[in-house]
Amino acid sequence: MKDKIFSFIDNSVPLLVELETELCKRPAISPDAGGEGELDKCVFLEAWLRAQGISQLERYDAPDARAKGGVRPSLVATIPGKADTKRLWIMSHIDVVPPGEAGLWQSDPWTVVQADGGTRPDGTPLGPRLIGRGVEDNQQGLVSSVLAALSLVRQGIAPSHTVKLLFAADEENGSAYGIDWLLKNQGTKVPADLFRKDDMVLIPDGGDSQGVSIEIAEKNLVWARFTTHGLQAHGSRPDQGANAHLAGADLAVRLHYGLSEKFSDHDSLFEPDYSTFQPTKKEANVPNINTIPGEDVFCMDMRILPRYPVKTVLAEIDRIKAEVEAKHRVTITYTTPQCMESKPTSADAPLVKLLSKSVAEVYGVKTRPIGIGGGTVGAYLRNEGIDSAVWCRIDDTAHQPNEYAIIGNIVGDAKVMALLMTSQC
Ligand SMILES: [Zn+2]
Numbered sequence: 001m002k003d004k005i006f007s008f009i010d011n012s013v014p015l016l017v018e019l020e021t022e023l024c025k026r027p028a029i030s031p032d033a034g035g036e037g038e039l040d041k042c043v044f045l046e047a048w049l050r051a052q053g054i055s056q057l058e059r060y061d062a063p064d065a066r067a068k069g070g071v072r073p074s075l076v077a078t079i080p081g082k083a084d085t086k087r088l089w090i091m092s093h094i095d096v097v098p099p100g101e102a103g104l105w106q107s108d109p110w111t112v113v114q115a116d117g118g119t120r121p122d123g124t125p126l127g128p129r130l131i132g133r134g135v136e137d138n139q140q141g142l143v144s145s146v147l148a149a150l151s152l153v154r155q156g157i158a159p160s161h162t163v164k165l166l167f168a169a170d171e172e173n174g175s176a177y178g179i180d181w182l183l184k185n186q187g188t189k190v191p192a193d194l195f196r197k198d199d200m201v202l203i204p205d206g207g208d209s210q211g212v213s214i215e216i217a218e219k220n221l222v223w224a225r226f227t228t229h230g231l232q233a234h235g236s237r238p239d240q241g242a243n244a245h246l247a248g249a250d251l252a253v254r255l256h257y258g259l260s261e262k263f264s265d266h267d268s269l270f271e272p273d274y275s276t277f278q279p280t281k282k283e284a285n286v287p288n289i290n291t292i293p294g295e296d297v298f299c300m301d302m303r304i305l306p307r308y309p310v311k312t313v314l315a316e317i318d319r320i321k322a323e324v325e326a327k328h329r330v331t332i333t334y335t336t337p338q339c340m341e342s343k344p345t346s347a348d349a350p351l352v353k354l355l356s357k358s359v360a361e362v363y364g365v366k367t368r369p370i371g372i373g374g375g376t377v378g379a380y381l382r383n384e385g386i387d388s389a390v391w392c393r394i395d396d397t398a399h400q401p402n403e404y405a406i407i408g409n410i411v412g413d414a415k416v417m418a419l420l421m422t423s424q425c
Contacts, residue, residue: 001157001422006149009414015142015150015411017130019048019308021112022133023139028083028095032173035065040095042075045094045167049077053153059314060190060335062169062177072169072177076194079149079421081159086350088420089164089201091377092142093171093178096134096400104226104324104401109133115404120209120395129404137398140405140413141204144392147410149415159421164199171205171377174338179377183384200351202420204376204413205393211393211412214352217269217344217371217377218379219303220310223337224317226251232286232294244296245285247328252279252298254320262316263308269371275304275315276373303373310341344371349387358419362412363393 014244026044029035046057056078061071075094081087099109107113119125145165152159170178186192207213228248232243259277266273280301286291304313314336321332345352347369356367363403372390381388 002419004155005151005418005422006415007159008155009147009411009418012147012150013407013411014231014413016147016407017112017114019146020130020132020135020142020405022056022138023142024049024110024112024134026112027133029098030170030173031064033098035098037069037072039067039069039071041094042073042167048074052150054079054146055423060182062181063423064177072181074178074182075167075221077145077149077165077167079153079163079165081162081421083160084162085198085213086200087162087164087194087199088159089166089199090141090145090148090417091166091168091201091203092145092180092205093138093168093377094142095170095172095178096137097172100399100401101211106402126406128407130407131402131404133403134391136394136396136405138205139172140394140410141392142187142340144204144410144413145417147414148421151414152421154400157422160424163421168182168377175377175380179380183380193275195381195384195386196391199386200349201378201381201386201388202355202417203376203388203390204350204417206372206376206390207392207394207396209393209395210365211359212365212367213370213391214355214367215372215376215378215390216347216349216352216369216388217306218342218376219270219275219315219371219374220306220308220341221374221379222302222304222313222339223299223308225297225299225303225337226332226334228296228330229326229331230292230294230296233292235290235292238292241292241294242329243292245293247324247330247332248298248326250328251321251324252266252300253299254324255279255317258320259302259313262359262402263304263313264309265305267305267307267371269369270305270373271356271370275308277302277304304373306342306344338375340375340379342374343382343385345382345387345389349389352388353424354420355389355391355416357417358416358423359391361419362415364414367391
């Protein structure tokens with residue numbers, strides 16, 4: 001049976017090129033990034049899957065007035081298995097990021113180009129590959145999951161457990177219209193048992209060029225936007241004002257060093273192996289040099305080891321903020337555009353063991369569990385108690401110009417997924 005499945009996948013290269021090409025033609029950029037959303041791409045994918053013989057399809061539309069059709073659609077394909085307990089999900093996302101600076105692309109980002117030859121920066125040869133925005137992030141995982149499913153469906157092989165392919169909206173901008181929406185609306189706009197605690201989820205949207213890293217944990221993520229309210233004055237008369245920029249800068253420095261010192265543990269699952277507290281975006285204040293700003297805005301990106309509850313970190317932020325307010329005679333408010341905790345999946349979970357075995361069988365490599373910087377879709381699922389692992393074999397060209405996907409990786413990853421679908425656990 002394995003030979004039959006693998007040879008189907010090996011013979012599916014023209015099909016995968018076709019699917020990648022068609023998906024790439026339909027930019028599914030979030031309205032948050034100036035696009036019209038996922039509708040065209042989702043409608044195409046649904047029709048394509050149906051034509052290929054995957055017929056059990058449901059679409060769930062998160063309302064978003066900014067997007068084409070007023071919706072952000074996610075699609076679920078079901079392949080009934082011999083058992084319906086412990087269902088295996090493979091979750092990819094349909095949305096892509098904008099191409100970025102056009103001059104850095106050697107071809108049209110929305111037209112798939114095939115290439116061969118050349119080497120990576122480390123000198124290893126690059127195999128045959130596809131180039132275009134989204135071909136790797138996340139169409140590689142999407143297409144691999146489809147090939148794996150087709151290798152069963154088209155040959156009359158039932159998976160050992162029911163397989164669910166999820167093609168989610170809105171991964172690149174926080175998942176409020178994607179996985180987060182689906183989980184929050186279970187029992188109302190989405191079936192109550194769409195996800196079950198016993199389900200396992202593979203997320204083929206992160207990895208390394210050998211396919212050895214299986215991500216099972218992530219840092220807690222907090223993005224914060226601080227607004228400092230002071231008193232505007234002439235540059236020569238700071239005595240008559242309250243410098244919001246100075247106070248904001250003082251806060252940024254105190255938060256960076258103070259939080260790093262207070263939450264200073266190390267954990268080797270992660271890289272870097274400590275919590276990070278970085279001042280990032282700085283918004284413009286006054287347009288001229290000789291005015292003391294009355295208002296100032298800066299942001300911080302914080303990635304915190306899972307052992308530290310977010311509320312403990314927020315309490316420390318509040319304490320430091322109060323010190324700065326008193327010292328500079330300003331008031332400071334803040335919002336958290338992203339704020340999420342993440343429970344890890346166990347390295348001994350059946351999903352992780354099975355994945356490790358399947359990767360060894362296809363690629364001949366030994367995997368290792370890792371944790372990452374945070375803010376991925378895995379956290380939403382893990383927080384619901386659903387085992388989730390992020391894995392695929394990629395060069396990680398996501399979000400770069402001339403993004404590419406190695407055809408051999410799409411094929412190999414499809415074999416790993418097909419092994420998962422047909423394994424007992
Ligand atoms: Zn992605």
